[in-house]
Amino acid sequence: VQLQASGGGLVQAGDSLRLSCAVSGGTFSRYSAAWFRQAPGKEREFVAAVKWSSETTYRESVKGRFTISRDSAKTTMYLQMTSLKPEDTAVYYCVAGSRIIMSTMRSLDAYDYSGPGTLVTVSS
Numbered sequence: 094v095q096l097q098a099s100g101g102g103l104v105q106a107g108d109s110l111r112l113s114c115a116v117s118g119g120t121f122s123r124y125s126a127a128w129f130r131q132a133p134g135k136e137r138e139f140v141a142a143v144k145w146s147s148e149t150t151y152r153e154s155v156k157g158r159f160t161i162s163r164d165s166a167k168t169t170m171y172l173q174m175t176s177l178k179p180e181d182t183a184v185y186y187c188v189a190g191s192r193i194i195m196s197t198m199r200s201l202d203a204y205d206y207s208g209p210g211t212l213v214t215v216s217s
Contacts, residue, residue, distance in 0.1 A: 095208060096116055096208030097115045098114050098185060098186060098210055099112070099211055100113050101212045101214075102213065104177055105217075106215055106216065109173070109175040109177065111173050111174070112171065112172040113169055113170070113171055114126065114208070116170065121165050124191050125191075126190075127142035127161075127189075127198065128161065128172045129201055130186065130213075131210070133183075137201060139199040141161040144198065145193075150199065158174065160173040177215045179217045181213060182214050183213060186210040188201065190203055192205075
């Protein structure tokens, strides 16, 4: 399974951005998927996840601002980000896995596949 994130860029605080993650080489409808991010000098952290059953979960700091969704027919996952803040600046990565349960959705180690990230920079 290959994943490719895109849609990053330089925006101002308060702006919106939509990230996409194209999935190929597998049956995406069977996978749970998530977004993680890594800011300079910091560890990679969980942002949002969508289970194969479409259940979602979010990092507390992005609730109400970010929306994760998936389009299994197009094998694509999205992260709609609104009201962006400078602290959202990071490289965003999409990951996927076939054995994800609710208790592991926020754990990077639970996912089997990852791809190159896309940089999001939010200026103040």
